[in-house]
Amino acid sequence: MDSMEINKTVAAILVAGIAYFVTGTVGTIFVREHVPKKAAIKIDVPEPAKSGPPAPAPLPPVANLLAKADLAAGESYATKVCGACHTFTNGGKAGLGPNLYNVVGGPHAHMQGFNYSNALKSKSGPWTFDELNEWLHKPSEYAPGTRMTFAGIANDQERANVIDYLHTLSPNPEPLPPPPK
Numbered sequence: 001m002d003s004m005e006i007n008k009t010v011a012a013i014l015v016a017g018i019a020y021f022v023t024g025t026v027g028t029i030f031v032r033e034h035v036p037k038k039a040a041i042k043i044d045v046p047e048p049a050k051s052g053p054p055a056p057a058p059l060p061p062v063a064n065l066l067a068k069a070d071l072a073a074g075e076s077y078a079t080k081v082c083g084a085c086h087t088f089t090n091g092g093k094a095g096l097g098p099n100l101y102n103v104v105g106g107p108h109a110h111m112q113g114f115n116y117s118n119a120l121k122s123k124s125g126p127w128t129f130d131e132l133n134e135w136l137h138k139p140s141e142y143a144p145g146t147r148m149t150f151a152g153i154a155n156d157q158e159r160a161n162v163i164d165y166l167h168t169l170s171p172n173p174e175p176l177p178p179p180p181k
């Protein structure tokens with residue numbers, strides 16, 4: 001390569017550099033950078049879990065809802081929906097689920113001889129009104145691994161109506177809890 005050739009190469013590189021610079025400058029003059037105030041797509045980044053999923057907040061005491069419960073509505077709901085799997089009479093047979101006579105105030109897994117899941121058998125203490133409220137809100141959350149394949153009753157008053165009905169299924173019904181002051 002003679003010096004002429006080298007000069008040409010150097011010139012070419014220089015011209016390319018100048019062209020790059022000029023287009024960049026001209027570009028920024030004519031094309032304004034436009035930063036939208038709001039992001040076009042909202043990306044939900046979940047908070048990193050600290051230790052497993054957060055425990056669901058407990059429901060408020062069911063006493064107030066029980067005080068104004070509609071027993072007839074509770075009975076009709078239970079017969080239609082729960083009746084697919086449960087019986088309610090004294091000595092009634094188990095269906096897919098256990099008989100529910102005397103369940104309120106009774107122990108968890110209260111029916112003799114019924115094949116309960118470990119999820120229910122491992123719960124200690126009696127079925128209180130508030131525990132039934134949690135259970136019937138979301139069975140799978142109250143007792144993960146339960147065999148009761150029922151999503152739950154989302155409506156708070158409907159759930160209380162059903163619990164009010166359940167509590168009448170006894171020769172000696174538990175008194176309703178006093179509404180909190």
Ligand code: HEC
Nearest residue numbers: 082085096097108109110111116117120146147148149150
């Ligand atoms: C698809 C069938 C099915 C439906 C519908 C259903 N259940 Fe159940 N239920 C079960 C089964 C099965 C169990 C036993 C669960 C276990 O062992 O994990 C159970 C358990 C229970 C228990 C616990 C009983 C005990 O002895 O500890 C209660 C209370 C109960 N159900 C109430 C209800 C009510 C009230 C409804 C209606 C809102 C309802 N269930 C709807 C199948 C059902």
